[in-house]
Amino acid sequence: MLILLAEQDDHTSQAAAAWLRDAGYEVDAAFTDGSALARCLEKSYDILVVDQRLPDGGGVSFIRSARDLGVQSPVLLLTARSGVHNRLDTGCSDYLMKPFGRDELRERIEALRNSPCASDDEKQLRVGDLTLDLVTKTASRAGTVIDLHPREFVLLETLMRNEGKVISRLMLLEHVWGFQFDPQTNIVETHIRRLRSKIDGPFDEPLLHSVQNLGYSLYACAREGNRARNDAVLLTTKSATAAR
DSSP, X not given: OEEEEEOSOHHHHHHHHXXXXXXXXXXXXXXXXXXXXXXXXXXXXXXXXXXTTOGGGOHHHHHHHHHHTTOOOOEEEEEOGGGOOOHHHHOOSEXXXXXXXXXXXXXXXXXXXXXXXXXXXXXXXXXXXXXXXXXXXXXXXXTEEEOOOHHHHHHHHHHHHTTXXXXXXXXXXXXXXXXXXOOSSSHHHHHHHHHHHHHTTTSSSOOEEEETTTXXXXXXXXGGGXXXXXXXXXXXXXXXXXXX
């Protein structure tokens, strides 16, 4: 697998490249926004690892330019804690906080490699009759267009990518808002309520389910199967908790 590593710091670049090569990946290095974009025009990369603070414009600028040119490779954004943005704003697939270690980097790369979002052919997410278009950034259900704010889009994308799984409030705070702590607000509950009113309100079958004391889960099922599906989700979650 071919990886483009666009990192401005020479020491970090050399270390990260060595770690990835030791893991069996082929790595090309770039140190600026312009040189990274030039590399993308020359080759087709499986994954882009991009420093948020690239010279010549920055990592986010590079990602947007690459997307405009049709580059659909998954992007791992390397960022300082104070610079976390949500994925909709940056166009990245995942982010990794600096400083990071060998194992953290490899785990994120493996996750992107094995994730459905790593496929160039993936344009949409679907759960039941709900569709999320990742290219046009639009949502619809049963042919009806749903107007989503940017944060609602990211929240819905997170839930749809984890169809049938219970996503805790803390997980949503981290993945949707970039918080590494609980801000002790009802921000998650407020956005879940607004999202539910949009994707479930006008329709007969609910897709967004609350799992008491655990979190939220998005899935489609027949009305008569709701209780059974919820029991299965709870059982799976409790089993996973017990295993830890």
